[in-house]
Structure formats: C-alpha cells, structure tokens
Amino acid sequence: MQTCGRHSIYRVPLYRGFFVRTFKTLPVVDIAALVKDDKESAAQLRAAKDLHAACRDVGFFYAVSHGVPASITDGVLLEARQWFNLPAHVKQEISLGPETCYRGYQQLGSNVTRFDGGFQRDHHEAIDLYKEESDRDASPLHGRNQWPVQRPSFDTSLQQYADACLGVGQAIMRGIALGLGLPGDYFESPEGGGTTAESSYWVMRAIHYPPLSQGEGQLGQAASQAVAGAEVERHVQLSCGEHTDYGLLTLVNQEPHIPALQVKNAAGEWITAAPIPGSFVCNIGDMLKVYTNGLYEPTAHRVINADPSRSRVSIPFFYEPAFEAQVAPIPALVPAGSAPNFGSVRYGTHLENKVLNNFELEPQASSVGEA
Numbered sequence: 001m002q003t004c005g006r007h008s009i010y011r012v013p014l015y016r017g018f019f020v021r022t023f024k025t026l027p028v029v030d031i032a033a034l035v036k037d038d039k040e041s042a043a044q045l046r047a048a049k050d051l052h053a054a055c056r057d058v059g060f061f062y063a064v065s066h067g068v069p070a071s072i073t074d075g076v077l078l079e080a081r082q083w084f085n086l087p088a089h090v091k092q093e094i095s096l097g098p099e100t101c102y103r104g105y106q107q108l109g110s111n112v113t114r115f116d117g118g119f120q121r122d123h124h125e126a127i128d129l130y131k132e133e134s135d136r137d138a139s140p141l142h143g144r145n146q147w148p149v150q151r152p153s154f155d156t157s158l159q160q161y162a163d164a165c166l167g168v169g170q171a172i173m174r175g176i177a178l179g180l181g182l183p184g185d186y187f188e189s190p191e192g193g194g195t196t197a198e199s200s201y202w203v204m205r206a207i208h209y210p211p212l213s214q215g216e217g218q219l220g221q222a223a224s225q226a227v228a229g230a231e232v233e234r235h236v237q238l239s240c241g242e243h244t245d246y247g248l249l250t251l252v253n254q255e256p257h258i259p260a261l262q263v264k265n266a267a268g269e270w271i272t273a274a275p276i277p278g279s280f281v282c283n284i285g286d287m288l289k290v291y292t293n294g295l296y297e298p299t300a301h302r303v304i305n306a307d308p309s310r311s312r313v314s315i316p317f318f319y320e321p322a323f324e325a326q327v328a329p330i331p332a333l334v335p336a337g338s339a340p341n342f343g344s345v346r347y348g349t350h351l352e353n354k355v356l357n358n359f360e361l362e363p364q365a366s367s368v369g370e371a
C-alpha cells in the first residue's frame with residue numbers, strides 16, 4: 001500500500017512502463033479544441049487521444065494553440081527578469097518562511113532538493129505564490145500571498161498570467177479525463193476530487209536561474225559531506241535537482257533560446273525540453289499517478305542552466321487538486337477483481353510533506369554570490 005510521507009509515491013519503480021518510456025523527444029499537443037470547449041468534437045477527441053498517449057508514454061508534452069496571448073506569457077517573463085534585478089534588500093522585503101506560510105521570496109540556495117538521507121541546494125532564487133487562503137489555522141501553508149508589489153506592473157501581469165493558466169489547466173484536465181474514457185468534467189465532479197479553476201490549490205513560481213559556476217552542472221562531480229545530525233549535504237550544483245511535481249498538471253512558461261529543463265526517460269537519459277515559442281511545457285504530477293492507478297507516471301525532471309553567459313527565467317504554474325481533495329484510484333481504471341494499487345491521499349497532506357521540507361533557510365557555510 002502506498003503512503004505519501006518520506007517514501008513518496010514516485011520512488012516506487014513501475015517496471016510495466018519500462019519498455020514504453022524510451023522517448024527521445026517530447027510530443028506536441030494542439031489543445032485549441034479543448035480551450036474552446038468545443039464539446040466532444042472530432043478535434044477535441046483528437047486532442048484527448050494525443051494527451052492520453054503523451055501522459056502514458058512520456059509524462060511531458062508541449063501544449064500549443066492554448067490561446068493565452070504572447071503579451072501575457074512574454075510580458076510576465078520580462079517583468080520577472082526586471083524584478084530579480086532589484087537589489088537583494090528590496091527582494092528580501094517579501095522573504096518567505098514559516099511565518100509567511102512559505103509564500104514569497106527565497107534567495108539563491110535556500111530551496112533544496114532532497115534525496116534519501118540528504119539534500120542539495122538548488123541554484124535558483126524564486127517567488128512562490130499559492131491560491132489565496134484566509135484560514136491560517138487549517139494548514140502551515142494557508143495564508144495570504146506576498147505579491148511582488150515593488151513592481152506593480154509585475155504584480156499585475158502575474159495575476160493575469162495566473163488567471164489565464166487556471167483556464168488552460170482546467171481545459172487540459174478535461175482533455176485528460178476524456179482521454180481516460182471518463183466524462184470531460186470528471187475531475188471537476190465531487191467523485192473526481194472537485195478540482196476547478198476556482199477550487200484548485202494552484203501554485204505559481206517565478207524562478208531566476210543564474211549561470212552555474214564553470215564546470216558545475218555535470219554529473220560525476222557530486223561530493224557528499226556529513227553535517228551535524230544524520231543529514232548529508234551534497235555539494236553538486238544543479239539549477240534545480242531531480243524531482244517530480246506534486247499535483248495534477250504543471251505548465252511551464254520559459255524564456256526562448258535557453259535550453260535548461262531536462263526530462264528523464266526510462267533508460268535514464270536526459271532529454272532537453274528546448275523552448276518552443278508560444279508553447280507551455282506541460283507535465284503531470286504525483287496525484288495523476290494515484291488517480292490512474294499507476295497508468296500515468298510523473299516523469300522526473302531537473303534544470304541545468306549550462307550557459308555560463310546568461311541567466312534564465314521561467315514561470316511554472318501548477319494546476320493542482322483542491323487542498324482537501326481525497327485522491328484515490330478512479331474505480332473505472334482499476335481492473336475488475338483487483339485491489340487498487342494505491343490508498344487514498346489527501347492532496348494537502350502530500351503538499352505539506354513536500355513544501356515543509358523544501359527549504360534550508362539558515363545561512364549557508366559557503367556563501368553564494370548575488371545574482
């Protein structure tokens with residue numbers, strides 16, 4: 001039986017998919033008919049079929065014809081770049097911590113990626129925003145966001161971008177439901193978790209990846225060093241360490257011309273998700289593995305900005321279940337007479353287990369320079 005604590009669901013190998021997931025490229029899916037909500041048209045069923053193949057065989061795809069104007073997607077990247085150029089003390093006005101419900105700014109090296117027995121520091125700075133939540137007592141994550149109000153135009157474009165992504169996320173989830181042979185609104189219905197653009201416990205991260213120091217970002221350079229207590233800090237610099245995403249569906253808006261996001265196939269090869277202008281790079285999260293009884297697997301990915309001459313900005317948007325959603329295998333996807341492969345997971349609990357372990361906020365032994 002699966003649990004979602006330390007031994008998280010994505011660490012369990014699923015050999016069934018081993019021979020299938022040998023992709024060398026990522027599929028491109030035209031989602032226009034889903035965004036238009038062109039109900040069960042041939043084009044919509046085509047898109048649903050393509051999503052099904054992409055989710056089952058790769059776990060990643062480019063979504064094109066999503067209908068979000070370039071003024072919004074390009075504009076928010078430009079605004080983010082300018083915000084990250086502000087002096088450190090200005091950015092730190094919205095620093096995150098437990099007291100800000102993990103919402104706000106994290107400086108370079110404070111986000112970490114965990115592995116069994118230790119962690120490594122990610123080489124990025126970021127702003128984390130979540131669905132606004134006034135009930136502070138219900139979870140350490142519930143609270144108000146710290147928007148980057150120092151640049152009101154960034155604040156406004158982030159809000160517009162989030163609204164647009166919520167629409168796209170809901171449309172793609174309708175396509176994923178159809179592709180699984182379910183009613184298009186399955187994930188919006190109470191038995192499917194009740195996730196809508198209104199209820200989704202969405203996350204948005206504006207991320208700035210400065211160049212890695214020369215020679216870093218390469219495999220084989222890992223050096224582990226024991227620190228006080230049992231935890232080990234691994235001193236290998238990656239822009240973002242290998243991980244899977246936590247919820248349903250991630251949409252990544254990335255700057256053009258800087259290939260840095262890498263996706264792991266079943267042979268352990270890293271396939272670069274090079275930017276395609278006008279697209280979102282999409283991937284599925286841990287909760288879709290549970291819903292599909294293991295048919296769809298969240299694919300491990302990482303970020304290496306290997307270009308020594310320039311930094312990279314990306315703004316992933318995470319379309320996630322409602323916080324209180326109880327996620328369990330969809331009965332229609334469990335073979336008759338078999339027990340489900342996973343037990344029920346409360347999404348908010350899975351998210352807390354992740355986020356509360358994502359930061360090492362105390363000062364570092366070896367300091368990293370400012371971006």
Ligand SMILES: N=C(N)NCCCC[C@H](N)C(=O)O
Binds near residue numbers: 242243318358
């Ligand atoms: N909400 C999501 N999916 N955030 C993904 C961030 C992944 C980085 C983090 N260091 C980690 O290892 O999880």
Ligand SMILES: O=C(O)CCC(=O)C(=O)O
Binds near residue numbers: 302
């Ligand atoms: O920056 C990217 O391209 C992806 C970042 C990512 O994987 C994440 O924040 O979960």
Ligand SMILES: [Fe+2]
Binds near residue numbers: 243244245250301
């Ligand atoms: Fe990710």
